[in-house]
Amino acid sequence: MTTKTRPATPSDAPAMCAILNEIIAIGGTTAYEDPFNPDGMIANYVTAPLLIACTVAELDGAVCGFQAIWRPDPSFPGAATMPPDWAAIASFVKVGMTGHGIGKSLFSATLAAARTAKVKAIDATIRADNASGLRFYGGMGFVEYAVIRDVPLKDGQLVDRIRKRFDLT
Numbered sequence: 001m002t003t004k005t006r007p008a009t010p011s012d013a014p015a016m017c018a019i020l021n022e023i024i025a026i027g028g029t030t031a032y033e034d035p036f037n038p039d040g041m042i043a044n045y046v047t048a049p050l051l052i053a054c055t056v057a058e059l060d061g062a063v064c065g066f067q068a069i070w071r072p073d074p075s076f077p078g079a080a081t082m083p084p085d086w087a088a089i090a091s092f093v094k095v096g097m098t099g100h101g102i103g104k105s106l107f108s109a110t111l112a113a114a115r116t117a118k119v120k121a122i123d124a125t126i127r128a129d130n131a132s133g134l135r136f137y138g139g140m141g142f143v144e145y146a147v148i149r150d151v152p153l154k155d156g157q158l159v160d161r162i163r164k165r166f167d168l169t
C-alpha cells in the first residue's frame with residue numbers, strides 16, 4: 001500500500017471527521033467521545049493555535065489517516081507537567097485500513113516537522129485500554145514515562161492514561 005503524506009488543509013476537514021467519527025463511534029481507543037464537525041476539526045487540528053503540524057495520508061487521492069502535533073495545551077490532561085519545548089501527538093487511520101504502514105508514514109512526516117520546530121520530546125497520552133494505540137506508539141520508539149490515574153469518561157467510568165515519550169536528539 002503506497003500512501004502519500006502532505007499538510008492538512010481546511011478542505012480535508014470533512015474526510016478527517018469521517019475517519020475520526022467512525023473511530024469515536026466504535027469507542028475504546030480515542031479519548032474523544034463526541035463527534036467532530038468540520039469547523040471543530042479545523043479549529044482543533046488543521047489551524048489550531050498551538051499546532052506544529054497536521055499531516056494527512058492519502059491513498060489514491062482519498063484521505064485515509066491523519067496525525068497532528070501541538071505545543072502543550074493547558075486544557076490537555078497532564079499538560080501542566082509538559083515542558084514548553086515538548087509536543088503532544090494524536091494519530092488516526094481509517095477503520096479497515098490499519099496495520100498497513102499508514103500510521104508509520106504519518107509519523108515520518110510528523111517527526112520531520114518536530115525537528116524543524118526544535119521539539120525536544122513528543123508525548124503520546126493514550127487510554128490504558130487502547131492496546132493497539134499503545135503498541136503502535138511503542139513500535140514508533142515511544143517509551144512509557146508516566147501514568148495519569150482514573151481519568152473519567154462521560155459515563156463516569158475511570159480509565160488510566162499511559163504517557164509515552166519520544167525523545168528527539
Ligand SMILES: CC(C)(COP(=O)(O)OP(=O)(O)OC[C@H]1O[C@@H](n2cnc3c(N)ncnc32)[C@H](O)[C@@H]1OP(=O)(O)O)[C@@H](O)C(=O)NCCC(=O)NCCS
Nearest residue numbers: 029091092093098099100101102103104132133135136139
Ligand atoms: C494507532 C493507529 C494510528 C496506528 O496506525 P496504523 O496505520 O495501523 O499503524 P502502522 O500500520 O503504520 O503500524 C506501524 C507499526 O506499529 C505496529 N502496530 C500498529 N498497530 C499495531 C497493533 N494493533 N498491534 C501491534 N503492532 C501494531 C506495526 O507492527 C508497525 O510496526 P512495523 O512497521 O515494525 O511492522 C491506528 O491503529 C488507529 O487509528 N487506531 C485508532 C485510533 C487510535 O487509537 N489512535 C491512537 C491514540 S491518539
